[in-house]
Amino acid sequence: MARIVQKYGGTSVGDVDRIKNVARRIKEIRDAGNELVVVVSARAGVTNELIARAKAVCPMPSEREMDQLLSIGEQETIALTAMALHGIGVEAVSYTGAQAGIFTDKVHTKAKIKTINAAPLEKDLESGKVIIVAGFQGINDDGQITTLGRGGSDLTAIALAAAIKADKCEIYTDVDGVYTADPRVVKDAKKLSEISYDEMLELASLGSKVMQTRSVEFASKYDVVFEVRSSFNNNPGTIVKQEVAYMEKVLVRGVAVDKDQAKVVVSNIADKPGTAATVFKALANANINVDMIVQNVGRQGVANLTFTVPLSEKDKAVAALAPALKEVGGEATFDEAIAKLSVVGVGMRTHSGVAATLFDALAKAGVNLELISTSEIKISVVIAKAQADEAARVVHKAFGLENL
Amino acid sequence: MARIVQKYGGTSVGDVDRIKNVARRIKEIRDAGNELVVVVSARAGVTNELIARAKAVCPMPSEREMDQLLSIGEQETIALTAMALHGIGVEAVSYTGAQAGIFTDKVHTKAKIKTINAAPLEKDLESGKVIIVAGFQGINDDGQITTLGRGGSDLTAIALAAAIKADKCEIYTDVDGVYTADPRVVKDAKKLSEISYDEMLELASLGSKVMQTRSVEFASKYDVVFEVRSSFNNNPGTIVKQEVAYMEKVLVRGVAVDKDQAKVVVSNIADKPGTAATVFKALANANINVDMIVQNVGRQGVANLTFTVPLSEKDKAVAALAPALKEVGGEATFDEAIAKLSVVGVGMRTHSGVAATLFDALAKAGVNLELISTSEIKISVVIAKAQADEAARVVHKAFGLENL
Numbered sequence: 001m002a003r004i005v006q007k008y009g010g011t012s013v014g015d016v017d018r019i020k021n022v023a024r025r026i027k028e029i030r031d032a033g034n035e036l037v038v039v040v041s042a043r044a045g046v047t048n049e050l051i052a053r054a055k056a057v058c059p060m061p062s063e064r065e066m067d068q069l070l071s072i073g074e075q076e077t078i079a080l081t082a083m084a085l086h087g088i089g090v091e092a093v094s095y096t097g098a099q100a101g102i103f104t105d106k107v108h109t110k111a112k113i114k115t116i117n118a119a120p121l122e123k124d125l126e127s128g129k130v131i132i133v134a135g136f137q138g139i140n141d142d143g144q145i146t147t148l149g150r151g152g153s154d155l156t157a158i159a160l161a162a163a164i165k166a167d168k169c170e171i172y173t174d175v176d177g178v179y180t181a182d183p184r185v186v187k188d189a190k191k192l193s194e195i196s197y198d199e200m201l202e203l204a205s206l207g208s209k210v211m212q213t214r215s216v217e218f219a220s221k222y223d224v225v226f227e228v229r230s231s232f233n234n235n236p237g238t239i240v241k242q243e244v245a246y247m248e249k250v251l252v253r254g255v256a257v258d259k260d261q262a263k264v265v266v267s268n269i270a271d272k273p274g275t276a277a278t279v280f281k282a283l284a285n286a287n288i289n290v291d292m293i294v295q296n297v298g299r300q301g302v303a304n305l306t307f308t309v310p311l312s313e314k315d316k317a318v319a320a321l322a323p324a325l326k327e328v329g330g331e332a333t334f335d336e337a338i339a340k341l342s343v344v345g346v347g348m349r350t351h352s353g354v355a356a357t358l359f360d361a362l363a364k365a366g367v368n369l370e371l372i373s374t375s376e377i378k379i380s381v382v383i384a385k386a387q388a389d390e391a392a393r394v395v396h397k398a399f400g401l402e403n404l
Numbered sequence: 405m406a407r408i409v410q411k412y413g414g415t416s417v418g419d420v421d422r423i424k425n426v427a428r429r430i431k432e433i434r435d436a437g438n439e440l441v442v443v444v445s446a447r448a449g450v451t452n453e454l455i456a457r458a459k460a461v462c463p464m465p466s467e468r469e470m471d472q473l474l475s476i477g478e479q480e481t482i483a484l485t486a487m488a489l490h491g492i493g494v495e496a497v498s499y500t501g502a503q504a505g506i507f508t509d510k511v512h513t514k515a516k517i518k519t520i521n522a523a524p525l526e527k528d529l530e531s532g533k534v535i536i537v538a539g540f541q542g543i544n545d546d547g548q549i550t551t552l553g554r555g556g557s558d559l560t561a562i563a564l565a566a567a568i569k570a571d572k573c574e575i576y577t578d579v580d581g582v583y584t585a586d587p588r589v590v591k592d593a594k595k596l597s598e599i600s601y602d603e604m605l606e607l608a609s610l611g612s613k614v615m616q617t618r619s620v621e622f623a624s625k626y627d628v629v630f631e632v633r634s635s636f637n638n639n640p641g642t643i644v645k646q647e648v649a650y651m652e653k654v655l656v657r658g659v660a661v662d663k664d665q666a667k668v669v670v671s672n673i674a675d676k677p678g679t680a681a682t683v684f685k686a687l688a689n690a691n692i693n694v695d696m697i698v699q700n701v702g703r704q705g706v707a708n709l710t711f712t713v714p715l716s717e718k719d720k721a722v723a724a725l726a727p728a729l730k731e732v733g734g735e736a737t738f739d740e741a742i743a744k745l746s747v748v749g750v751g752m753r754t755h756s757g758v759a760a761t762l763f764d765a766l767a768k769a770g771v772n773l774e775l776i777s778t779s780e781i782k783i784s785v786v787i788a789k790a791q792a793d794e795a796a797r798v799v800h801k802a803f804g805l806e807n808l
Contacts, residue, residue, distance in 0.1 A: 016457055016461055019461055020461055023461075050480070053420055053484060054483070054484065054487055056420040057420055057423055057424055057484050057485075057487045057488035057491055058487040058488060058490050058491035059491065061487045061490070062486070062487065062490055064497075065483045065486045065487050065498055066483070068479060068482065068483040068486075068498050068500070069479070069480060069483035069484065069487075071479075072476035072479045072480055075472060075473070075475075075476045075479075076454070076457075076473060076476055079458070079469045079470070079472040079473035080457060080458065080461050080473065081461075082466070082469045082472075083458055083461045083469050083473075084461035084462060086462050086466055086469070087462035087463065093468075094469055094472050096472070096549075099547060143503060145500075
């Protein structure tokens with residue numbers, strides 16, 4: 001008997017038949033004598049539908065009201081999943097984020113989990129019920145509904161796994177696991193049987209759609225070993241855990257492409273202390289994630305600042321930058337026709353030559369590099385969005401990932 | 405300046421454009437300096453969609469899970485309505501039933517409001533914000549989401565009006581007010597400018613779709629005067645209040661037809677004390693509303709019990725009756741091809757001859773009476789569903805309601 005936390009994503013619970021399918025999977029595991037907490041997302045498409053409706057009534061909806069709105073997506077799935085379990089004779093009870101005792105800070109639409117009071121849930125669990133928890137949502141100390149941002153359901157699962165000391169945490173999704181590259185783009189991409197938190201983190205932060213950074217960070221912090229696998233078959237997935245020694249033999253473990261980024265160039269600002277701070281403080285106050293910052297100083301004491309922001313936060317970034325630029329001078333231009341390509345591997349720490357191989361492969365394919373940034377275990381470049389898929393293929397080949 | 409509670413039904417907030425329309429109405433009233441609490445229902449059709457989805461995963465969904473599910477309908481509308489108000493520059497904040505402090509008992513899908521803690525809401529109201537409250541829902545002492553049953557949004561509005569001592573309560577719907585009969589069936593039906601709680605109660609309980617009984621009862625108990633009117637025009641509606649003397653001049657104020665009833669005949673049960681009690685206790689324990697009870701004693705000490713139940717509760721009634729009939733003997737048959745027709749008017753209390761006029765009109769139209777029941781201010785008959793519309797027309801004419 002094990003205590004298992006499972007998470008099913010939006011496609012896995014996309015319609016009534018898929019919910020029944022998930023219920024049958026849960027029953028099998030329950031019938032084998034396991035304790036089971038299941039986190040579900042909103043049905044695929046529901047969150048986007050709700051956002052579209054919100055934008056139709058108000059171009060810049062309040063984030064507090066967005067959370068009131070978006071949290072209903074998961075609330076629908078938990079109730080339907082619990083009902084589907086009842087329908088096949090499994091005792092189950094659904095919990096909203098608030099009911100599951102998931103307390104967050106007050107940052108609407110991007111709340112952080114502060115603490116989990118899992119006592120009521122554990123009581124139901126010990127009485128033999130399967131617990132269905134709404135992913136992606138919590139409650140703050142003022143009793144306001146909060147949401148955890150995209151990918152928040154994974155975070156809910158991992159945080160619950162830590163809180164109830166689960167033996168296993170399984171993240172079910174519509175892909176088989178983590179691949180060396182997006183298999184839709186790179187035909188001979190290989191599935192990885194395991195990967196370290198750090199590598200997964202970089203892949204997540206770089207647009208590999210499997211998981212969001214925060215969930216992996218949380219898992220790493222609390223040492224929650226989890227498996228990413230498909231709810232549509234029984235193939236083993238990819239296990240994500242702390243780095244182990246033999247992992248370093250592999251130089252590069254994956255190539256990730258992120259097309260949901262915009263490049264921002266803030267030009268002609270005064271080259272003096274505090275200027276960059278003003279710009280990035282304005283973005284930070286608006287909770288915008290900035291990446292790949294580069295500063296060039298040109299002639300006559302003026303500087304250019306270049307960085308990337310998520311495409312979905314471009315409008316917020318435009319609004320946040322306006323007052324800051326009034327203060328420090330300069331103007332901002334936005335380029336949406338870019339993509340970020342990255343190679344990731346803990347093996348890079350102890351080997352050189354990865355950058356050279358990457359730049360060489362891209363140069364041969366005629367791909368221009370607009371920005372470069374590196375960390376201990378990854379190298380990222382900003383390139384033209386139109387060239388991104390082809391670039392992924394040549395880089396994948398250059399590192400021999402098809403033979404991994 | 406007045407403190408106003410308004411309630412908009414599902415058709416009034418049926419889509420994004422209608423929600424924006426409601427927001428504009430609210431803004432006008434707010435701009436005139438009024439304090440405003442607005443109760444909204446789920447978008448028309450949403451609740452039925454959710455019920456259909458629930459039944460697709462489980463034929464008899466648990467009522468606790470039904471409430472988790474159905475409450476999302478209103479939660480969507482409150483958020484969208486608040487956003488639509490923000491979009492036109494009106495400060496507004498949405499409240500779920502739980503956030504609005506609407507505490508209920510523990511009867512899922514049909515909870516009764518026990519108390520309202522309106523303090524947080526009043527604080528926002530006094531600070532000038534428009535308050536948007538989810539109708540139809542509350543929370544019980546265990547922190548479980550409850551729903552108030554169909555028509556629950558009206559109840560939310562009237563209970564809030566009582567709790568915050570509102571000056572006015574306006575129930576906006578897709579009809580202009582209360583008519584002497586359903587205008588879609590009886591062409592020359594007239595709109596009533598006012599009606600007593602008692603008359604409204606009988607009309608509500610008899611299938612006039614304007615409002616549910618419980619809301620009117622609640623209004624009567626707490627003396628909340630309210631107006632039923634359309635959100636699609638500015639016509640005055642029907643004011644509902646305590647009876648006033650001149651109302652008695654009118655003998656019959658309306659003809660109502662309820663097609664959502666099933667007739668139940670429990671036959672061949674032993675004619676001895678306690679038999680009927682066993683049958684109706686079983687139905688009461690399942691929270692099924694029974695009406696128009698008639699008992700006939702036949703030969704050889706066996707009796708027949710006849711009564712009506714709401715069509716929507718037929719399956720529950722079948723399940724509830726089975727063990728009771730095992731105990732007392734007899735069998736139950738259900739007839740869905742019936743309708744209940746009623747004439748209502750406080751004037752009946754002091755006048756005779758209403759029954760004679762009614763039966764005569766129906767006899768002339770060839771309508772057979774299957775059951776008859778009367779109260780102080782109404783007479784109801786069960787007839788064939790196929791004859792119900794024609795029966796409404798001849799009865800309306802027989803009482804001269806087209807000249808009211």
